[in-house]
Amino acid sequence: MQKPKIAVLYFPGNNCEEETRDRCIDVGMDAKIIRWNSKENLSEFDGFIIPGGFSYEDRIRAGVIAAKEKIMDKVEKEVDNGKLLLGICNGAQILVETGLIPGLKDKVEMAVAPNINPLVSGYYDAWVYIKLSNNKKNAFNQFYKNNEIIKVPVAHGEGRFITKDKNLIKKLIKNKQIIFQYCDNKGKVENKYPTNPNGAVNNIAAISNKEGNIMAIMPHPERASFNWQVPNSIKNNSKTNAIKIFESMKRYIEENKL
Amino acid sequence: MGEVDSDLIDIESMSDESLKYFLKQNAISLTVSESRRIIELIGRNPTLTELHIFNIQWSEHSSYKSSRAVLKMLPTKAPNVILGPVEDSGIVELGKINGEKYGIVVSHESHNHPSQVVPYEGAATGVGGILRDVLCMGAKILATADPLRFGNPNGQNKNKVKYIANEVINGIAGYGNAVGIPNLAGDVYFNESFDDNCLVNVVCLGIVKEKDIIHSYAPKNAKDYEIVIVGKPTDNSGFGGAAFASLIIDEEARESNRGAVQVPDPFLKNVLIRATYEVFRQAKKQNVKLGFKDMGAGGIMCSSSELCSDSDFGAEINLDKVHVSIKDLPPYIIFCSETQERFTWICPKKFTKTLLKIYNEDFALSTIAKNAKAVAIGKVTKNQDYKIKYRDKIVCNVPIKAVTRGIQYQRAFKEPIRNFAEPKLEEPKNYNEIALKILSNPNVASKEKCYKHYDRNVMGNSIIESGQADAGLIRAVPKSKYGIALSVDSNPRYGKINPYLSAVNAVAESMRNIAAIGAVPAALTDCLNYGNPEKPEQFNDFVEGVKGIKAAAENLYLRKTKNPVPIISGNVSFYNESSKGNAIDPSAIIACIGVMRNYEKAITMKLKKQKTNLFLVGNRKDELGGSVYYEINNILGANVPDINFKEHRNMVYAIIDCIDNGLLLSCHDISDGGMFTTIAEMILGGNADGNIGAEINFNYPYLRNDKILFSESPGFVFEVEDKNINKVKTIFKKYNLIVHKLGKTIKKDSLKIINSKKTIINLSIEKMKKAWTSGFVDALK
Structure with a gap:
């Protein structure tokens, strides 16, 4: 069987494209970095990842310019028929700015706003814990058990998922679109610092679309995929549970391929 | 001589006065005699463009005109050096991976003056410049580190000091985070000598295969x-x-x-x-x-x-x-x-x-x-002329070597009068209070507010992040277990008392830091920040600093050899003084680069288990000159820690052997704040989330308790399980060193220190945490 093939997009200013590509390869997929101005045919890819960084130097608002790039139209066309799309950090901001997340209406429904953090204003880098918010399986959470705690770093200045639409969060909960929430090291979801590093509503760390083939996640699983990457863990090459996001993508693609 | 078509500046016939005036009007900082030397070199009066070229090339920054003669004494050669400090970065060997030799590319620079004037931009361009220095060797950029020195956050210039400190940190974050280079190490000191002149040094690491190095000169046959x-x-x-x-x-x-x-x-x-x-x-x-x-x-x-x-x-x-x-x-x-x-x-x-x-x-x-x-x-x-055209005119035409050769001065130096004495300080009655004061001193307190503003794990290679241990550690090459360690050091208060010993201590401490995680020191870089080289007393500080680096580098040896730890890159920053003419405290800021063959063996400073044993190596001595303990008592003192080179290198290499054999659970070097601070930080851990306490119990009646606990004499505290005690002792014995058992790690969340059955300190982790995590935050507020 052919390996699942992932395109990792690079917009000017992104800076996590290499390690994101490497994690796809680490779990047995093919992956390739595609520049924003590339003429490459995207239909040959099974999934897409928009990595972290500062696309277009966060001009105007993080993610808003990349969201309007031509290549995003092509990506949207590809994922319309169920291909995978993951946005990590700046990638998550871009997905919110395209309206693909949460994707209930054909417009932008949320924002990823500047952090509210009592220690550091602006860019904040720290290790946090996240866990599944519901038991519905999608393309990215296949291997997680309920209450499984994932240690993963956040590194952003604008990571606070918010919305003006009072009913939206209720809908997201009902649709089981909130995938990961920030929790403490015992798994308790409490909306306070440092458990919630940025003040996101409902401790949201990751949201998917209703169909579950698109996900926006603020923390960086590609930086927490092996034990040696995780502070104070026993340093070895064993995989950690954050890498299961990539493993899940692989399995989903393999199982859903015709 | 080279023909030009643009007007010549008639320096030859100008009087000294009118030449001086002309130079000032054109913002040229060449002296009158330097300007006249240009004529000797090029055989005619220069064009304005040529004059500007020499102005820049003969500046201290570009020509090292005051420092070059002194810098020659530094050891730059060792078997592991691939490229010494001659191009944009130095390169030291990492090791061979799949038959190919890899080099660690290192550059170390300062951006002090720009950061004082426009701190955000100054610090940001400092990062920008150092990234280019490493990249242009053909290397992949891996990490940066930032040693920072700011003024007194509680002194008379406190508002400006806080403003500069915050903006510098923002500038470093704003640049490094955006490019996507992890910040791996750094330190911050506050001290009134930096009120008018902050120091922003920056170190950058990269990796390159030896055969892929691109040089900072034209290749062969480049005609x-x-x-x-x-x-x-x-x-x-x-x-x-x-x-x-x-x-x-x-x-x-x-x-x-x-x-x-x-x-x-x-x-x-x-x-x-x-x-x-x-x-x-x-x-x-x-x-x-x-x-x-x-x-x-x-x-x-x-x-x-x-x-x-x-x-x-x-x-x-x-x-x-x-x-x-x-x-x-x-x-x-x-x-x-x-x-x-x-x-x-x-x-x-x-x-x-x-x-x-x-x-x-x-x-x-x-x-x-x-x-x-x-x-x-x-x-x-092929001809060695430097010919520059602009709008069909030749504006510069001089021998290229005349441009690049530079000039040199032999500056006078004179030992200043230094009158430092040890104080008569009463022994404190309440040690708990003093201990908390030390932990909350901004030079000791947790710098998380600073490094949590930096992206520390972008690229996904970070193994030990800033703040978790004495040195940072990153994976060097994918699919290999080689790690590169980095630490930076220099204590300005030592420099004020004794610039020579301050430099010695900076080298020694940077090596201890590397050893404390288990990596092996491979090379050093130096950024030499001093006052005005035209003032003999201030130039003397610089000469003493270089002598100190030389002595330490030559006597602390590369592991298992008698080779010096080579200095492979560096920078000199002079004229760091206030408008009143006071120089900053002499600051030879040292970075040490370490190699770890197997990063799986690396350890951090945080205590790992209950009921294990804590040991000390490195005797406590009456060496509190420039210490944090004296600082909180508003005194400076005189006895800066002296380094016994033989004992120090034995200590460093014994620790490395122990970690290499998997015998230590955690390790932390003794420096600012003394042995007490070392133990407290091991309890707290980098994120101040530790929950294992310690009970220290020793019999040592020969030195006063404050001197035992707060002296900054070099040493290590480390954690050993019962089953490994003998093995550890054997290793230290091989190096002719004795280790002292300090006490045990305990379940209770407190630190208790007892000497000769008398309790000196008894503090809860919560209290120590509060002190340690507030001092730096308050300084920036």
Whole structure:
């Protein structure tokens, strides 16, 4: 069987494209970095990842310019028929700015706003814990058990998922679109610092679309995929549970391929 | 001599007074006698462009005119050195992976004056410049580190100090985070000597295969190769930056100096770096040899002249081809401006097309920053002339070696009167109170507010992040277990008392830091921050500092050899003084680079288990001069820790052996705040989330308790399980060292210290945490 093939997009200013590509390869997929101005045919890819960084130097608002790039139209066309799309950090901001997340209406429904953090204003880098918010399986959470705690770093200045639409969060909960929430090291979801590093509503760390083939996640699983990457863990090459996001993508693609 | 078509400045017939006036009017900081020396060198009066060229090349910053003679004494050679401090970065061997030798590329610079004037931009361009220095060796950039020195946050200039500190930290974050380079290490000290002159040093690490190194000089047979510049269009920013770096900051001149600070563009840099990696790949594929150099001080002039001169070529450049963002700039500004985000390539004609395509089409630079691009501006010539044309006129035509040779001074130095004495300090009654005061001192307290503002794990290679241990550690190469460790050190209060011992301690401590995680010191870099070299007392501080580095580097040895720990890169920053003429505390800031064969063995400082044993190596001595304990008592003292080289290297290599054999659970070196602070920090851990306490119980009646606990004499505290105690002792015995058992780790969340059955300290973790995590935050508030 052919390996699942992932395109990792690079917009000017992104800076996590290499390690994101490497994690796809680490779990047995093919992956390739595609520049924003590339003429490459995207239909040959099974999934897409928009990595972290500062696309277009966060001009105007993080993610808003990349969201309007031509290549995003092509990506949207590809994922319309169920291909995978993951946005990590700046990638998550871009997905919110395209309206693909949460994707209930054909417009932008949320924002990823500047952090509210009592220690550091602006860019904040720290290790946090996240866990599944519901038991519905999608393309990215296949291997997680309920209450499984994932240690993963956040590194952003604008990571606070918010919305003006009072009913939206209720809908997201009902649709089981909130995938990961920030929790403490015992798994308790409490909306306070440092458990919630940025003040996101409902401790949201990751949201998917209703169909579950698109996900926006603020923390960086590609930086927490092996034990040696995780502070104070026993340093070895064993995989950690954050890498299961990539493993899940692989399995989903393999199982859903015709 | 070289013919020119533009007007000559008649220096020869000007009186000293009118020449002085002329130089001042043209913002040229050459002295009268230096200006006259130009005539001797080129055999005629110079053009204005030529005069500006010599102004920059003969600045302290570019020529090292005061320091070069002294720097020669530093040991720069050792079997593991691939490239010493001669090009933009030094390179030390990492090891062989799959039969190929890899080098760690290191550069260490300062951006002190710009950061004092415009702190955000100054610090950001400091990061920007160091990234270019490492990249242009053909390397992949891996990490940065930032040693910072700010004024007294509670003194009379506190508002400005806090403003500068916050903006510098923001500038470093704003640049490094955006480009996507992890911040691996650093330190911060506050001290009133930095009130008018902060220090912003920056270190950068990269990795390169030895065979892929690109040099900062034109390759062999480069005649007729093209000179290609790439990056941001040239403007007038940073014109005279090198000369500015060599001036004392004058409050009144601050406004006019702002123009000498460059404008950072991390967004363009992000794309430029990726495009440049692609050039590396293509050049390798096509087996093309290139020359490559960062454009820093002196801009196109400095980079092109050094690239060609260092391989005995000349150059012909047409300034009309340079892409600019301001119309009608005079030629010397186009030629010498320090516009950021630019590089110079020496490129064979057959490869130019590929190179231009990568930058201009594939990575579409002009869509990233207005009019940014790569463009050929001239060629390498066989004759050694440096010929510059602008609007069909030759504006410079001088022997290229005259431009690059520089000048040298033998500066006078004189030992200043230093009258330091040990105080008569009463023994404290309440040790708990003193202990908390030390933990909350901003020079000891947790720097999380600083490093949590930096991206520490972008690239996904970070193994030990800033703040978790004495040194940072990153994975060197994918699929291999090699790690690279980095730490930075220098204590300004030691420098005030004794600049020689301060430098010795900086080298020794940086090596202890590397050893404390289990890595092996491989090389050093130095950034030498001092006052005015024209003042004999201040120059003396510099000479003493260099002597201290030399002594420590030569006597602390590379592991299992008698070779010195080589100094492979460095920088000198003079004229760090206030407008009142007071120099900063002498600061030889040292970075140590360590190699770890197997990063799985690395340990951090945080206690790992209950009911294990804590040991000490390194005797406590009456060495509290410059200590934090004296600082909180508002005294300086005299006894700076002296380093017994033999004992110190034994201690360092014994610790490394123990960690290599997996015998230690945690380890932390003793420095600021003494042994008490070391133990407290091991309990707290980098994130102040530790929950294992300790009970320390010893019988040591020979020294007063405050001296035992707070002396900063070198040493380590480390954690050992029962089953490994004998093995650890055997290793130390082999090095003729005795280890002292201090006590046990305990379940209870407190630190209790008992000497000869008397309890001295008894503090809860919660209290220590509060003190340790508030001191630095308060200083910046």
